[in-house]
Amino acid sequence: MLGRTANGLYWMFRYIERAENSARLVDAGLRMSLTRSHLGEDNWESVLQSSGVIDIYEQRYESATSADAVDFLLRETTNPSSVLSCIEAARSNARMVRTALTRETWEAVNECYLDLKSMLARRVKAADLPEVIDAIKRKTGLIRGAFHGTMLRNDLFNFSRIGTFIERADNTARILDVKYYVLLPAVSQVGTAIDNVQWESILRSVSAHRSYGWVYEAEYKAANIADFLILNGRMPRSLAYCYDKINSNLGYLEREYGERHNAHDTSGNTLKSLRNCSIKDVMDQGLHEYIETFITQNNRLSQEISDGYRFY
Amino acid sequence: MMNADNTPRPPYATYNEWYANQDRARLIAKSKEAENIFRKTGITFAVYGHADSAEKLIPFDLIPRIISAREWRRLAQGIEQRVLALNAFLDDIYHKQEIIKAGRIPRELIEKNDAFLPQMVGMRPPGGVYTHIVGTDIVRTGEDQFYVLEDNARTPSGVSYMLENRETMMQMFPELFYQNRVQPVENYPYLLRHSLAAVAPPGCEGKPRVAVLTPGIYNSAYYEHAFLADMMGVELVEGSDLRVIDGKVRMRTTRGYEAIDVLYRRVDDDYLDPLTFKPESALGIPGIMDVYRAGNITIANAPGTGICDDKAIYSYMPEIVEFYTGRKALLENVPTWRCSEPSSLQYVLDNLADLVVKEVHGSGGYGMLVGPTASKKERALFADKLKARPSNYIAQPTLSLSTVPIMVNKGIAPRHVDLRPYVLVSDKVQIIPGGLTRVALKAGSLVVNSSQGGGTKDTWVLED
Numbered sequence: 001m002l003g004r005t006a007n008g009l010y011w012m013f014r015y016i017e018r019a020e021n022s023a024r025l026v027d028a029g030l031r032m033s034l035t036r037s038h039l040g041e042d043n044w045e046s047v048l049q050s051s052g053v054i055d056i057y058e059q060r061y062e063s064a065t066s067a068d069a070v071d072f073l074l075r076e077t078t079n080p081s082s083v084l085s086c087i088e089a090a091r092s093n094a095r096m097v098r099t100a101l102t103r104e105t106w107e108a109v110n111e112c113y114l115d116l117k118s119m120l121a122r123r124v125k126a127a128d129l130p131e132v133i134d135a136i137k138r139k140t141g142l143i144r145g146a147f148h149g150t151m152l153r154n155d156l157f158n159f160s161r162i163g164t165f166i167e168r169a170d171n172t173a174r175i176l177d178v179k180y181y182v183l184l185p186a187v188s189q190v191g192t193a194i195d196n197v198q199w200e201s202i203l204r205s206v207s208a209h210r211s212y213g214w215v216y217e218a219e220y221k222a223a224n225i226a227d228f229l230i231l232n233g234r235m236p237r238s239l240a241y242c243y244d245k246i247n248s249n250l251g252y253l254e255r256e257y258g259e260r261h262n263a264h265d266t267s268g269n270t271l272k273s274l275r276n277c278s279i280k281d282v283m284d285q286g287l288h289e290y291i292e293t294f295i296t297q298n299n300r301l302s303q304e305i306s307d308g309y310r311f312y
Numbered sequence: 313m314m315n316a317d318n319t320p321r322p323p324y325a326t327y328n329e330w331y332a333n334q335d336r337a338r339l340i341a342k343s344k345e346a347e348n349i350f351r352k353t354g355i356t357f358a359v360y361g362h363a364d365s366a367e368k369l370i371p372f373d374l375i376p377r378i379i380s381a382r383e384w385r386r387l388a389q390g391i392e393q394r395v396l397a398l399n400a401f402l403d404d405i406y407h408k409q410e411i412i413k414a415g416r417i418p419r420e421l422i423e424k425n426d427a428f429l430p431q432m433v434g435m436r437p438p439g440g441v442y443t444h445i446v447g448t449d450i451v452r453t454g455e456d457q458f459y460v461l462e463d464n465a466r467t468p469s470g471v472s473y474m475l476e477n478r479e480t481m482m483q484m485f486p487e488l489f490y491q492n493r494v495q496p497v498e499n500y501p502y503l504l505r506h507s508l509a510a511v512a513p514p515g516c517e518g519k520p521r522v523a524v525l526t527p528g529i530y531n532s533a534y535y536e537h538a539f540l541a542d543m544m545g546v547e548l549v550e551g552s553d554l555r556v557i558d559g560k561v562r563m564r565t566t567r568g569y570e571a572i573d574v575l576y577r578r579v580d581d582d583y584l585d586p587l588t589f590k591p592e593s594a595l596g597i598p599g600i601m602d603v604y605r606a607g608n609i610t611i612a613n614a615p616g617t618g619i620c621d622d623k624a625i626y627s628y629m630p631e632i633v634e635f636y637t638g639r640k641a642l643l644e645n646v647p648t649w650r651c652s653e654p655s656s657l658q659y660v661l662d663n664l665a666d667l668v669v670k671e672v673h674g675s676g677g678y679g680m681l682v683g684p685t686a687s688k689k690e691r692a693l694f695a696d697k698l699k700a701r702p703s704n705y706i707a708q709p710t711l712s713l714s715t716v717p718i719m720v721n722k723g724i725a726p727r728h729v730d731l732r733p734y735v736l737v738s739d740k741v742q743i744i745p746g747g748l749t750r751v752a753l754k755a756g757s758l759v760v761n762s763s764q765g766g767g768t769k770d771t772w773v774l775e776d
Contacts, residue, residue: 001547001565001566002547002549002553002563002564002565002566003553003564003565003566004552004553004564005547092529095354095538096528096529098538098539098542098548099541099542099548103353106354107352107353107354110352110353111352114352155566159566253566257566257567259567309566310564310565310566310568
């Protein structure tokens with residue numbers, strides 16, 4: 001397959017993942033402002049930070065009101081991570097790699113784009129937000145479904161999956177990076193109302209507030225939340241899960257091509273460290289430092305994949 | 313569709329009976345459904361110069377245009393003769409130029425023509441084929457009267473519409489295909505791939521590797537490029553994917569550079585090789601012409617084929633066909649005045665209201681004047697342009713084109729159509745039974761180009 005095609009697939013799936021992530025952050029933010037109205041601007045500032053777009057936001061707006069922040073995250077075209085920007089970029093990449101996609105996958109992307117473009121053509125009224133966010137999740141879900149149901153399990157599939165999980169790992173790590181301090185033992189007073197609010201917000205941003213309850217018996221503890229998002233191999237948005245997937249997909253490529261790149265070592269080492277350490281180790285090393293290092297490594301891996309497989 | 317006495321013409325008889333029993337509301341709903349299929353599939357084209365409408369749908373009319381087997385055989389013979397003549401002409405023009413020596417075509421018409429590529433002189437493409445894919449534009453004016461409007465021997469587009477139109481019709485009205493025996497078109501991509509592979513360079517080892525070269529996603533016909541590559545099961549490449557290494561054109565894959573033997577290019581000559589043609593072209597592949605001249609790649613269609621479908625050359629087609637095939641042309645040319653000739657120019661200026669005037673190198677219906685429907689002022693303005701650069705124009709009479717019915721708000725109404733059958737040339741000539749029917753959607757209009765608001769129809773060639 002062409003290097004450019006691998007690149008297009010990789011980014012198409014990164015953008016789809018990012019669109020979903022932005023929608024999820026809006027969802028969590030809305031939920032928080034509904035139930036914890038006293039949080040006000042702080043709430044939306046931290047949402048914008050998690051999305052990594054607070055700087056661009058502040059160039060346009062003076063304060064982080066709910067309406068402006070939501071609009072910025074959903075439809076602002078100068079915000080490269082807004083849902084609309086991501087869907088447009090995903091569709092443009094899909095058009096470029098049209099021949100690599102099954103008809104079903106392409107049509108799901110195209111319909112997602114056409115529908116969301118018209119839904120997000122103007123500011124969404126507060127009353128319509130639940131419906132719009134639901135539509136974003138559903139439409140991107142249809143892409144994933146069509147992709148899984150119809151694509152050959154070959155190198156095309158592997159590059160798509162790697163894009164998905166590199167982006168997802170980045171998203172989860174960013175959310176942790178913004179909120180790490182509420183998970184530090186020194187700061188958190190176990191079980192206070194404030195902590196509960198912050199922790200719930202983190203879990204909601206990764207759609208994990210329910211599954212957390214099942215796994216940790218509904219006991220909110222900072223270390224457990226960190227463990228869930230970083231090390232738990234069954235949690236589909238945890239760093240460990242993402243790297244398990246990245247590593248196995250890179251492994252398929254290695255076997256199919258009979259060629260090993262730097263990316264394989266980087267990914268293998270990251271996975272090993274995620275598997276072999278405990279949350280106590282992470283906390284001892286320093287949660288903040290751990291996450292920062294992870295984000296840097298993740299970016300490096302992305303570059304190594306791009307170089308190794310001749311994306312450009 | 314109808315005879316003068318208002319009975320259906322024979323090929324339409326079965327369809328007509330079906331149509332009479334249709335519920336109009338259902339047909340309108342089907343028409344909407346077709347539009348949705350096209351939008352969902354992304355079968356769009358771009359109109360240059362419209363900032364907002366980056367991607368548009370071509371309107372699809374669901375009443376098929378139907379051609380009998382007998383009518384088709386006549387047409388196909390004429391097309392085959394013409395396509396063989398075009399290839400013979402190209403070979404001659406780039407080698408011995410016998411036709412010029414014989415005084416049948418003026419030398420300056422060739423050598424001063426922008427479409428003539430000096431780089432192709434003495435160059436014989438693999439298999440001796442110059443124009444591998446041809447889309448001959450044909451109009452009908454009477455029961456047995458067909459005219460060729462244009463030969464389209466460079467990179468004819470629209471074949472994806474032929475295929476998608478058929479696909480859509482079969483999805484929406486399967487019963488019609490039980491009742492009528494319609495010759496298939498859906499094997500076109502398969503035939504195209506084999507046709508391209510058959511003219512691979514002689515030194516090609518193993519199975520020839522074919523690729524489609526596109527200018528990219530912003531090109532107006534990008535959908536078609538992706539569609540054809542996908543249906544043929546070959547890579548869709550851009551200039552930036554390709555590089556000349558060790559005397560072969562190679563594409564950058566995830567495993568390194570791999571050779572290409574046959575390139576079906578949908579990029580114009582000028583942009584093909586910045587070392588040979590436009591130096592600023594970012595769409596092309598530096599050095600591909602050297603590989604081509606060394607016989608290590610097949611480029612389809614060959615560079616320089618534009619010299620045979622140039623509108624100035626067109627008027628000589630009857631002579632060209634006769635010169636190379638030794639027989640009179642089976643398909644007629646539309647009478648054409650070359651404005652470069654003073655007496656013709658005068659005639660054209662005197663009769664502007666009755667003529668269609670076209671730019672010699674134009675395409676897509678741009679820059680032309682349709683005399684009978686133009687205003688006085690438009691004609692006067694055009695006359696000035698004509699006088700300023702006569703050699704840039706040719707003129708033709710407006711033909712009384714045949715009409716076929718389309719669905720309109722109040723039932724059905726007749727509209728003018730043309731037909732573009734697609735022809736594949738390798739060691740043999742294959743003509744796909746059917747083609748693209750383009751239809752003028754405005755009553756009375758003769759302009760069928762999609763860029764000017766024309767639509768399309770499925771085209772049926774019936775079996776005997």
